[in-house]
Amino acid sequence: MRVGQLRRWLLMRGAESFEAMTDLPKALRVELANAFTPFAGRVVKHQTADDATHKLVLEFGDGGRIECVLIQDAGRRTACISTQVGCGMGCVFCASGIDGVDRNLTVGEIVEQLVRLRNLPGPRNEPSPEGVERLSHIVVMGMGEPLANLDNLLEALEIATAKDGLGIGARHITISTVGLPAKIRRLAESGKQYHLAVSLHAPNDALRNRIVPTNDKTGMDAILAAAAEFFEKTGRQVTYEYVLLGELNDRPAHARELVAVLRGRRAHVNVIPFNEVEGLPYQRPTDLALQTFIEALENGGISVKVRKRKGSQIDAACGQLRRKTLQAPG
Numbered sequence: 001m002r003v004g005q006l007r008r009w010l011l012m013r014g015a016e017s018f019e020a021m022t023d024l025p026k027a028l029r030v031e032l033a034n035a036f037t038p039f040a041g042r043v044v045k046h047q048t049a050d051d052a053t054h055k056l057v058l059e060f061g062d063g064g065r066i067e068c069v070l071i072q073d074a075g076r077r078t079a080c081i082s083t084q085v086g087c088g089m090g091c092v093f094c095a096s097g098i099d100g101v102d103r104n105l106t107v108g109e110i111v112e113q114l115v116r117l118r119n120l121p122g123p124r125n126e127p128s129p130e131g132v133e134r135l136s137h138i139v140v141m142g143m144g145e146p147l148a149n150l151d152n153l154l155e156a157l158e159i160a161t162a163k164d165g166l167g168i169g170a171r172h173i174t175i176s177t178v179g180l181p182a183k184i185r186r187l188a189e190s191g192k193q194y195h196l197a198v199s200l201h202a203p204n205d206a207l208r209n210r211i212v213p214t215n216d217k218t219g220m221d222a223i224l225a226a227a228a229e230f231f232e233k234t235g236r237q238v239t240y241e242y243v244l245l246g247e248l249n250d251r252p253a254h255a256r257e258l259v260a261v262l263r264g265r266r267a268h269v270n271v272i273p274f275n276e277v278e279g280l281p282y283q284r285p286t287d288l289a290l291q292t293f294i295e296a297l298e299n300g301g302i303s304v305k306v307r308k309r310k311g312s313q314i315d316a317a318c319g320q321l322r323r324k325t326l327q328a329p330g
C-alpha cells in the first residue's frame with residue numbers, strides 16, 4: 001500500500017519531496033527523507049525561453065550530466081529525453097557525441113527526466129485534477145542512441161505509458177535512432193505502438209559514411225530493410241530524419257536521390273535545418289537551399305515536414321547546453 005502511495009505521489013501527483021506526501025504518516029515521511037531522495041539526480045541548470053521551452057541539465061551521483069527539454073505549443077507538451085551520458089555514434093555535426101559515450105542511463109534516470117519536465121509549469125496553466133499538467137508526447141531525441149539502451153528505455157516507457165504512471169499514449173512516443181537494424185527489429189517485435197524515426201541524413205552510403213560514421217559497418221540497405229519490417233509488423237509509418245547541412249547534403253541532386261531511395265516505402269521525411277554547434281565547421285542551409293530541397297521531395301511524392309526551431313535562445317538544440325555546463329560548471 002505504501003509503495004502504491006509513493007508511486008502515485010511521484011508519477012501522478014507531482015510531489016518532489018517526501019514531506020509533500022501528506023497522506024503518509026509524518027514519522028514515515030521523516031524516515032524516508034533521511035534514507036532516500038525522490039530523484040537520483042539534481043538540476044544543475046534550468047533555462048526557460050520566451051516560447052515556454054524549458055531545458056534542464058541533470059547531474060547524477062557519478063557526475064554524469066545529461067539534458068532534457070520540455071517543448072510546449074499548440075496544446076502539446078512534449079518531453080525530449082536522453083538515454084545515455086554522451087553518445088557513441090559520433091555523427092560529425094552533433095554536439096552530443098563529441099566526447100563519446102560514458103554510460104547508459106538507468107530506467108529511473110530516464111523516468112526522472114519525464115517526471116521533472118512534467119512538473120514544470122505549463123504555458124496555459126491548466127492543471128489536471130491531480131494538480132499537475134500532463135505530458136502529451138515524448139520524443140527520445142536527446143543525448144545518446146536510444147536503441148543502444150533499448151532494455152532500459154522500454155522499461156521506462158512502460159512506466160510512461162501506464163495508467164498509474166504518466167499515462168502517455170504509446171502512439172505519442174517517438175524513438176529516434178541512428179539506425180541499428182537488429183534493434184529496430186526487436187522494437188518491432190515488442191508489439192508496442194511507438195513511432196520510429198530513423199536519422200538518415202544522406203541518400204547514399206558514400207555521403208552517409210562521411211556524416212554518420214557508423215554507417216560504414218551498417219550500410220543503408222540493412223537499415224531500410226529493418227525499417228520496412230518495422231512498418232509491416234507495427235503498421236506504423238517510419239519517419240526519416242534528414243539534417244540539412246549547408247553545401248554538404250542539401251543539393252537538389254541529393255533530394256532527387258532521396259526520392260528514388262524512399263519511393264514505394266510509405267515514408268515520411270522530417271527535414272531538420274542544422275543547428276549550429278560551436279566549434280564544428282558545419283553550416284545551416286540557406287533559405288533557398290531549404291526551400292528547393294523540400295520542393296524536390298514534394299515533387300517526388302514524398303510527404304515532408306520541416307522541424308520547427310524551438311528554444312534556440314537557450315541552446316535547446318542537441319546536446320549544446322550540457323557542453324557549456326561541462327566547460328564552465330554551474
Ligand code: SAH
Pocket residue numbers: 089091093094095140141142143144145146176177178179197198199241242243272273274275276277317318
Ligand atoms: N541517436 C539518435 C537521437 C539523436 S537526436 C539518432 O541518431 O536519431 C535526434 C535528431 O537530432 C537526430 O536526427 C540527430 O541527427 C539530430 N541532430 C543532432 N544534432 C543536431 C544539430 N546540431 N542540428 C540539427 N539536428 C541535429
